[in-house]
Amino acid sequence: DIQMTQSPSSVSASVGDRVTITCRASQGISSWLAWYQQKPGKAPKLLIYAASSLQSGVPSRFSGSESGTDFTLTVSSLQPEDFATYFCQQTKSFPLTFGGGTKVEV
């Protein structure tokens, strides 16, 4: 199985901050990576797929990038509605696997 390791597990931030979350794959997955946002008591929401493609309707302050087996989700200017937990998911092969999550909190 491909293991996905997210860091940090939590990050404290303020409105307007630039926030960066990292996900590392245990083996090469090319650009086969998705990012999700999950708010308390809600289902995850797809933000980015193919490492850097923004899902329709997602604000442009969200962006994704990759460097080898390291992937980054960046929120350029954190908004109040962005305080949530973020998960990465490798989409290269079965079994599909997720990172452990990063909680963005005040």
Add this chain to the structure above:
Amino acid sequence: QLQLQESGPGLVKPSETLSLTCTVSGGSIRSSNHYWGWIRQPPGKGLEWIGSIYYSGSSYYNPSLISRVTISVDTAKNQFSLKLTSVTAADTAVFYCARHDQIENWFDPWGQGTLVTVSS
């Protein structure tokens, strides 16, 4: 727009079978571009893919659960279902159903999720 809704018992006894159904509305489950998947999340923990099914019945399972999981599809009702046998407390989780892109393997949209507790 496409919506998914999970349904089923919220409490299951240890050693019994967990059964959930996902009803798809606003679109057809007979999509040539999508699978239909189940994902679970133990309270306060991360996400685990359980398995996915195509409308034809072809299915893919997480090897960690393959001996206990069956996913089926009912195209007439626009539903797909999950059965997980021999449950233990470790199976307590919020279970989500979601549309699974056949090419990109992402999940969108998701159902709201249903908490299933395994307890006697």
